[in-house]
Amino acid sequence: MDKTVKQEETRYLNATLAAMQKAKDETINEIKRTNQNIDEVAKSWGDVRLKTETYSGIVETAMSIRQQQQMLSERENSKTLAQRRLVTLDKQLEKPYFARIDFSEKASDSGEPETIYIGLGSFSDGHDHFYVYDWRAPVASIYYDGGIGAVEYLTPDGTQEANVTLKRQFQIEDGVIVTLFDTEEAIGDAMLMNALSGESSTKMKSIVTTIQKEQNKIIRNTKSDLLFVQGAAGSGKTAAVLQRVAYLLYRYRGKLTSGQVVLFSPNQLFNDYIDQVLPELGEQNMVQMTFYQYTSRRLPKITVETLQERFEKDNNQTYQQFTALKGSLLMHQALLKYSQHLIHKDTKFRNLVFQGDVVISKQQIADTYYQYNENYGLGPRLEATRDHLMRQLTGRISSEMKKDWVDLAIENLSKQEYDELVGTGQVRLGDDEGEDAAANTRRAQLGPNAKEREFTSEKAERRFLAKQIVVRALRPLVRQIRRSAFLNINAQFIDFLQQLPEYLDLSEFDLTKEQWHEHVAVVTKDLKQRKISLADTTLYLYLYDLLTGKHGERDIRFLFIDEIQDYTPLQLAFLKFSFPKAKFTVLGDLNQAIFTKDNAKNLQNNFANLFDSEKVEMVQLTQTYRSTQQITDFTKAILVDGKQIDAFNREGELPSVHVLTSEAEMLVKLQEQLRENDEQQDTTAIITKTLADAKALYAALKDAEVPVTLIQSENQRLAEGTIIVPSYLAKGLEFDAVVIWEANRSQYGHDSERQLLYTVASRAMHRLTILASGTLSPLISAIPNTLYRG
Numbered sequence: 001m002d003k004t005v006k007q008e009e010t011r012y013l014n015a016t017l018a019a020m021q022k023a024k025d026e027t028i029n030e031i032k033r034t035n036q037n038i039d040e041v042a043k044s045w046g047d048v049r050l051k052t053e054t055y056s057g058i059v060e061t062a063m064s065i066r067q068q069q070q071m072l073s074e075r076e077n078s079k080t081l082a083q084r085r086l087v088t089l090d091k092q093l094e095k096p097y098f099a100r101i102d103f104s105e106k107a108s109d110s111g112e113p114e115t116i117y118i119g120l121g122s123f124s125d126g127h128d129h130f131y132v133y134d135w136r137a138p139v140a141s142i143y144y145d146g147g148i149g150a151v152e153y154l155t156p157d158g159t160q161e162a163n164v165t166l167k168r169q170f171q172i173e174d175g176v177i178v179t180l181f182d183t184e185e186a187i188g189d190a191m192l193m194n195a196l197s198g199e200s201s202t203k204m205k206s207i208v209t210t211i212q213k214e215q216n217k218i219i220r221n222t223k224s225d226l227l228f229v230q231g232a233a234g235s236g237k238t239a240a241v242l243q244r245v246a247y248l249l250y251r252y253r254g255k256l257t258s259g260q261v262v263l264f265s266p267n268q269l270f271n272d273y274i275d276q277v278l279p280e281l282g283e284q285n286m287v288q289m290t291f292y293q294y295t296s297r298r299l300p301k302i303t304v305e306t307l308q309e310r311f312e313k314d315n316n317q318t319y320q321q322f323t324a325l326k327g328s329l330l331m332h333q334a335l336l337k338y339s340q341h342l343i344h345k346d347t348k349f350r351n352l353v354f355q356g357d358v359v360i361s362k363q364q365i366a367d368t369y370y371q372y373n374e375n376y377g378l379g380p381r382l383e384a385t386r387d388h389l390m391r392q393l394t395g396r397i398s399s400e401m402k403k404d405w406v407d408l409a410i411e412n413l414s415k416q417e418y419d420e421l422v423g424t425g426q427v428r429l430g431d432d433e434g435e436d437a438a439a440n441t442r443r444a445q446l447g448p449n450a451k452e453r454e455f456t457s458e459k460a461e462r463r464f465l466a467k468q469i470v471v472r473a474l475r476p477l478v479r480q481i482r483r484s485a486f487l488n489i490n491a492q493f494i495d496f497l498q499q500l501p502e503y504l505d506l507s508e509f510d511l512t513k514e515q516w517h518e519h520v521a522v523v524t525k526d527l528k529q530r531k532i533s534l535a536d537t538t539l540y541l542y543l544y545d546l547l548t549g550k551h552g553e554r555d556i557r558f559l560f561i562d563e564i565q566d567y568t569p570l571q572l573a574f575l576k577f578s579f580p581k582a583k584f585t586v587l588g589d590l591n592q593a594i595f596t597k598d599n600a601k602n603l604q605n606n607f608a609n610l611f612d613s614e615k616v617e618m619v620q621l622t623q624t625y626r627s628t629q630q631i632t633d634f635t636k637a638i639l640v641d642g643k644q645i646d647a648f649n650r651e652g653e654l655p656s657v658h659v660l661t662s663e664a665e666m667l668v669k670l671q672e673q674l675r676e677n678d679e680q681q682d683t684t685a686i687i688t689k690t691l692a693d694a695k696a697l698y699a700a701l702k703d704a705e706v707p708v709t710l711i712q713s714e715n716q717r718l719a720e721g722t723i724i725v726p727s728y729l730a731k732g733l734e735f736d737a738v739v740i741w742e743a744n745r746s747q748y749g750h751d752s753e754r755q756l757l758y759t760v761a762s763r764a765m766h767r768l769t770i771l772a773s774g775t776l777s778p779l780i781s782a783i784p785n786t787l788y789r790g
């Protein structure tokens with residue numbers, strides 16, 4: 001690089017750093033000043049005079065306390081803002097920017113091109129002079145979208161044109177330019193190579209310096225209601241989507257909060273893995289949850305089948321058939337039709353019971369529910385029923401007041417209970433008339449201003465008390481009515497399953513009516529024991545929401561679903577229904593469908609059908625970044641149609657496949673490999689097929705030289721060092737080195753395990769070791785032997 005260029009750039013860097021340093025000093029002073037202010041306000045608490053004798057005194061005291069509090073919170077706020085600015089400035093002083101572009105707007109081509117620098121956050125000197133632009137600013141898009149020459153970029157006012165004359169990339173460490181180079185491409189390979197060759201860590205990092213053009217499209221898309229990102233393992237889907245969240249928070253600053261953005265992720269470990277990216281970008285994390293958490297949270301009294309149970313049952317052919325049926329779009333249509341039919345008949349109710357007696361029978365509730373005409377949808381019908389039941393209950397108060405239990409309750413009222421009913425400070429008739437000690441104490445407690453509730457007679461007093469007592473006792477019933485607890489949702493769900501053959505042709509799923517009814521009997525039995533499968537949970541909640549006329553969570557504006565191939569069409573339809581105001585971004589790799597397998601292929605179209613076709617966009621990512629060329633070539637060969645995957649040209653060693661005669665030999669080989677990985681400071685994951693395999697291996701490695709951590713639940717934290725993890729929990733994660741344990745015919749023998757094997761193998765960044773005993777999985781032996789070391 002030309003020496004003068006470096007000198008010029010160093011001059012600009014120093015000027016930027018000096019301006020940043022100045023801003024930092026001012027911020028530190030501001031923090032000191034606000035600290036002093038806060039101290040002063042705190043001291044002035046002593047000036048607040050507590051006047052509590054008179055009403056106006058109390059008001060005055062409350063006002064001045066409020067003023068003090070307001071002053072304090074204003075100062076605290078400005079201190080927090082200044083502290084946040086300080087954190088940003090400290091980061092910026094280390095790496096103020098990473099790129100520069102020179103460009104002219106097409107229309108005014110003649111003048112000097114404009115120069116802008118791009119960094120993690122913008123920085124100006126407060127007088128409209130921007131030293132650095134935020135990577136999310138519209139103009140910064142130029143940097144990611146193209147090379148030298150004419151480019152277009154999107155601004156909130158539409159498409160803009162620009163003519164780019166220079167693109168320069170920087171590596172700045174601790175405020176010094178380490179390297180800089182000019183490039184003609186979108187993002188230079190050298191920079192990408194540098195970003196990718198680093199070691200992995202237990203936390204994902206941001207990719208803003210090397211966002212690729214296709215990824216940039218995903219990040220900046222604001223038009224689509226459904227953005228569908230399909231991409232191979234390691235193609236940066238997750239990375240792009242996290243930068244997208246940061247972009248959206250910037251683009252809609254003031255209108256969108258991180259609480260209105262929800263990410264559905266494959267498991268809790270994954271949440272842990274990605275939770276540093278947004279803070280690194282200076283933003284707060286969005287809401288993250290798994291589908292399991294979302295649904296099971298709504299059913300606190302029922303145990304929902306876990307991921308592990310689901311995975312381990314998934315080998316069972318009929319289980320798969322039922323799950324496929326229950327997750328299908330046909331099921332969705334059946335559910336909607338069934339719910340419409342409930343407008344006419346078959347809604348299931350429970351009796352409303354008070355003190356052991358049925359006060360409103362389920363038949364009476366049904367009569368009420370069905371007295372409204374057909375124009376009443378399910379929601380309004382239920383609301384009208386609730387109102388009616390409330391009125392019925394109110395009408396019951398007077399007859400209830402005459403009952404013996406009320407008399408008894410009045411007799412047994414303690415003084416305290418009486419006070420609670422009548423109001424403290426009020427006199428029970430005749431209460432203070434006696435001359436005994438209790439009456440004296442009572443008079444003293446009441447003070448001179450005690451007001452007597454003026455009951456005109458003892459009868460009036462009794463009536464008052466009786467009403468209070470009845471109203472109180474009826475409260476749980478009122479709550480039940482408000483919550484529509486008179487709906488018998490369990491019975492309704494079972495009724496739906498029983499009636500299903502009338503709404504859907506079971507033969508489409510190779511099932512007979514007998515098989516289905518047998519299955520419904522099992523579901524009914526489980527539900528009685530408060531257990532439910534994940535597939536049923538969605539149906540159950542969806543039915544409940546339809547019946548109660550819920551309109552979903554309308555506050556959520558953006559919804560992200562990672563690993564969409566593991567969702568059923570019904571789950572997706574349910575999410576669409578549950579978040580009606582959200583724009584969806586869904587990410588998937590059809591090759592990694594662990595749970596839904598073949599159905600994943602139709603998923604894309606089915607889901608898109610739920611949206612306005614004009615507002616659906618598909619983006620395909622084919623370039624992979626995670627693994628070396630050798631690992632990508634190998635994992636690609638596991639797939640039958642893996643042609644659409646392009647490896648990033650990063651060299652590494654060939655994957656190694658070891659077929660040994662016994663498990664003992666495998667253990668020896670494994671430990672040898674772990675020692676080697678450890679010496680190279682690689683993070684290693686040993687991926688077993690099932691949890692039972694993982695546990696057995698962990699027991700065998702307990703006393704081994706290299707310590708290992710067993711990850712057995714999705715709710716566990718990710719650990720540093722070597723881990724053992726069952727396949728279905730490795731989704732979305734990546735490691736320097738991966739060992740696939742027991743890649744035998746018994747574990748990965750069937751074609752249906754192809755996608756699982758691909759998913760686990762594609763977790764490796766630099767090194768992949770495959771260990772088998774006995775017969776190697778046919779899915780691996782079919783791979784050309786030039787792609788691995790034997």
Ligand SMILES: Nc1ncnc2c1ncn2[C@@H]1O[C@H](COP(=O)(O)OP(=O)(O)OP(=O)(O)O)[C@@H](O)[C@H]1O
Nearest residue numbers: 207210211212233234235236237238239625626732
């Ligand atoms: N533009 C980029 N610059 C630098 N690194 C990138 C870029 N895109 C992706 N990566 C890196 O590649 C790796 C894989 O990315 P990511 O996990 O987002 O892929 P994915 O498509 O979600 O994969 P999978 O489907 O296997 O979970 C990550 O380490 C990520 O940081």
